[in-house]
Amino acid sequence: MEVTAPAPCRPSACLKVSQVLSRIGDKWSVLVIMRLRERSCRFSELKREVDGISQRMLTLTLRNLERDGLVSRTVTPSIPPRVDYELTALGHSLAEPVQALGAWAFQNMAQIEAAQAHYDGGERRP
Amino acid sequence: MEVTAPAPCRPSACLKVSQVLSRIGDKWSVLVIMRLRERSCRFSELKREVDGISQRMLTLTLRNLERDGLVSRTVTPSIPPRVDYELTALGHSLAEPVQALGAWAFQNMAQIEAAQAHYDGGERRP
DNA sequence: CAGTATCCGTACGGATACTG
DNA sequence: CAGTATCCGTACGGATACTG
Numbered sequence: 001m002e003v004t005a006p007a008p009c010r011p012s013a014c015l016k017v018s019q020v021l022s023r024i025g026d027k028w029s030v031l032v033i034m035r036l037r038e039r040s041c042r043f044s045e046l047k048r049e050v051d052g053i054s055q056r057m058l059t060l061t062l063r064n065l066e067r068d069g070l071v072s073r074t075v076t077p078s079i080p081p082r083v084d085y086e087l088t089a090l091g092h093s094l095a096e097p098v099q100a101l102g103a104w105a106f107q108n109m110a111q112i113e114a115a116q117a118h119y120d121g122g123e124r125r126p
Numbered sequence: 127m128e129v130t131a132p133a134p135c136r137p138s139a140c141l142k143v144s145q146v147l148s149r150i151g152d153k154w155s156v157l158v159i160m161r162l163r164e165r166s167c168r169f170s171e172l173k174r175e176v177d178g179i180s181q182r183m184l185t186l187t188l189r190n191l192e193r194d195g196l197v198s199r200t201v202t203p204s205i206p207p208r209v210d211y212e213l214t215a216l217g218h219s220l221a222e223p224v225q226a227l228g229a230w231a232f233q234n235m236a237q238i239e240a241a242q243a244h245y246d247g248g249e250r251r252p
Numbered sequence: 253c254a255g256t257a258t259c260c261g262t263a264c265g266g267a268t269a270c271t272g
Numbered sequence: 273c274a275g276t277a278t279c280c281g282t283a284c285g286g287a288t289a290c291t292g
Contacts, residue, residue, distance in 0.1 A: 014177070018157065020231035020238060025151025027285075031144065043254050051140070054286055059255065069241025080253040081292085090237060097230045100223040105146035111216060112146060115195025153265075169274050180266055185275065206273040207272085256291075264283080271276075 023068060028053055028061045030098055033087065036071065037095045040086030070094060149194060154179055154187045156224055159213065162197065163221045166212030196220060 023029055031050050035041060041049075047058050062085055065071040070091035076082040087095065149155055157176050161167060167175075173184050188211055191197040196217035202208040213221065 014157070016235050017228055017231040020235060021156060021227065022151070022153070024227065025148075025153075027148070027151075030147060031140070047254095055255075056257095056287090057285060060285090067242055067245040068238050069245075070238075075254095078253095081255090083254060090234060090241070093234070094230060097223065097226040100226055101147065101150065102143055104220060104223045105143040108216060108219070109142050109146060112194050112196075115216070116193055119193040119195075173274095181275075182267090182277095183265060186265090201274095204273095207275090209274060254292095256289105258289085259287090261286090262284090264281105266281090267279090269276105269278085272274095 023064065024094075024098065026061070026064075028057055029065060030102075032058070032061050032065065033070070033091065033095055033098060034102070036085060036087045036091070037099075040084050043083050043085070046085065065091070149190065150220075150224065152187070152190075154183055155191060156228070158184070158187050158191065159196070159217065159221055159224060160228070162211060162213045162217070163225075166210050169209050169211070172211065191217070 028050065031053070032046060035046060035050055043058070043062075046062075047053065047055060050058065053061075062071060062073070066073050068090075069088055071085050072088050074084045074086070076084070154176065157179070158172060161172060161176055169184070169188075172188075173179060173181060176184065179187075188197060188199070192199050195214055197211050198214050200210045200212070202210070
């Protein structure tokens with residue numbers, strides 16, 4: 001697999017690309033995607049394992065991901081009800097570049113923190 | 127260059143990774159980074175070329191990127207003053223995975239829009 | 253269990269005016 | 273030119289209570 005596609009950035013296309021990226025940018029989507037990457041998951045499992053997410057936000061995040069075709073929702077009508085979420089093929093393909101970005105963040109975390117400390121240390125105004 | 131680093135996701139690390147990603151997630155950082163990827167740029171050029179950004183937001187975005195060590199700021203004391211921004215090595219290294227994500231977004235834009243249209247079409251409540 | 257409905261604070265970001 | 277300072281609306285997201 002090549003790292004092709006010079007990613008055109010004509011304003012028109014760029015706008016839509018931005019919209020797609022804003023989904024990645026929201027507070028929880030990436031965490032949910034990364035969690036679902038390992039295996040499909042029930043609602044309550046996600047709630048437990050995606051650290052700090054509220055019920056409301058988990059629902060909203062999953063609905064948006066479902067709407068974008070990144071996650072599929074499977075209801076098993078039982079008592080109590082059971083709902084499983086899993087990444088679609090599209091979702092899995094997104095997980096790859098997201099993962100790359102996560103790896104970058106992890107690898108360069110220390111350097112970023114150092115830069116921040118240095119920046120904050122050069123006190124502009126006491 | 128290998129695509130190593132399985133990106134650990136222990137809660138502790140994940141939190142910091144999330145913080146780094148939230149910078150990517152904000153409304154303008156990615157656009158500015160992509161613009162600076164081509165070549166360094168003056169403040170006013172960025173304002174003109176990053177479509178729709180306000181003066182205030184451009185300043186804030188650049189300050190944050192500078193603080194993270196992703197962008198460097200060079201002042202030329204002349205009249206009128208001249209300030210150039212360019213990606214640091216760290217900034218360039220970030221641009222790669224960001225670019226990959228952008229390419230993904232571009233390639234799958236149509237599929238996402240189709241999924242949205244389908245989702246919205248299955249009207250749950252009229 | 254897997255949600256929905258309300259309420260409510262705050263952070264984000266735009267518009268505008270001013271400045272070294 | 274390259275900013276800073278203010279003001280101000282809205283969207284995001286948390287807490288809480290309720291439900292099929």
